[in-house]
Amino acid sequence: MLTIALSKGRLAEKAIMLLENAGYDCTAAKDESRKLILEDEKAGLRFIMAKPADVPTYVEYGAADIGFVGKDTLLEEGRDLYEVADLGFGKCRMCVAGPVDLKDGKLDLIPNKRIATKYPNITRAYFEGVKKESVEIIKLNGSIELAPLIGLADCIVDIVESGRTLKENGLDVIETVADISARVVVNRVSMKMKSSEIKPMVEKIKEQVALL
Numbered sequence: 001m002l003t004i005a006l007s008k009g010r011l012a013e014k015a016i017m018l019l020e021n022a023g024y025d026c027t028a029a030k031d032e033s034r035k036l037i038l039e040d041e042k043a044g045l046r047f048i049m050a051k052p053a054d055v056p057t058y059v060e061y062g063a064a065d066i067g068f069v070g071k072d073t074l075l076e077e078g079r080d081l082y083e084v085a086d087l088g089f090g091k092c093r094m095c096v097a098g099p100v101d102l103k104d105g106k107l108d109l110i111p112n113k114r115i116a117t118k119y120p121n122i123t124r125a126y127f128e129g130v131k132k133e134s135v136e137i138i139k140l141n142g143s144i145e146l147a148p149l150i151g152l153a154d155c156i157v158d159i160v161e162s163g164r165t166l167k168e169n170g171l172d173v174i175e176t177v178a179d180i181s182a183r184v185v186v187n188r189v190s191m192k193m194k195s196s197e198i199k200p201m202v203e204k205i206k207e208q209v210a211l212l
């Protein structure tokens with residue numbers, strides 16, 4: 001039996017579709033009830049429906065063998081697991097964004113800048129680790145674009161998909177931190193102990209991704 005952690009929402013639907021196309025019976029996962037564990041003994045699969053940010057935790061601790069999760073969450077959570085496939089969907093960018101007049105290097109001129117984000121670890125790693133700059137990070141839980149508009153922060157670090165939210169709020173991308181997409185992750189012990197089930201699944205997933 002393989003336990004698969006799915007990120008509740010759109011990513012879960014796409015992951016289920018991909019697994020079905022790869023030849024796995026995912027009828028159990030399509031149950032529209034509020035059950036959080038969906039098991040199909042015959043198919044040998046058990047799905048757990050987790051909050052996206054918790055998927056890496058379930059996989060690291062072995063509560064799930066495999067997880068489908070965004071690279072943004074993996075970078076933020078920094079868990080010890082194998083990242084085995086890039087699914088090529090859920091594509092977006094992790095960006096530093098802010099008022100248009102901070103583009104072209106002007107953001108760099110602000111000392112001790114305040115940065116609002118849902119991703120404090122990614123933000124710290126980028127500014128302190130990569131840019132060698134000390135910053136004040138303000139953790140928010142959503143609508144991050146509000147922060148520079150209302151004077152809470154100089155800029156933000158957030159996901160940009162279409163760019164519409166930034167544009168409609170008079171903001172723009174200043175720097176790209178990382179390219180994001182959905183990934184498959186595997187628990188380190190499961191990879192060894194259940195390799196006869198996991199390796200073929202990963203191969204079939206990769207074959208499907210190549211067809212997309």
Ligand code: PRP
Nearest residue numbers: 142143144158159160161162163164165
């Ligand atoms: C995300 C992200 C941006 C927006 C980017 O927010 O935080 O606000 O989507 O998408 P766009 O570039 O296509 O406009 P989400 O909708 O998850 O809500 P949140 O503000 O609560 O984080």
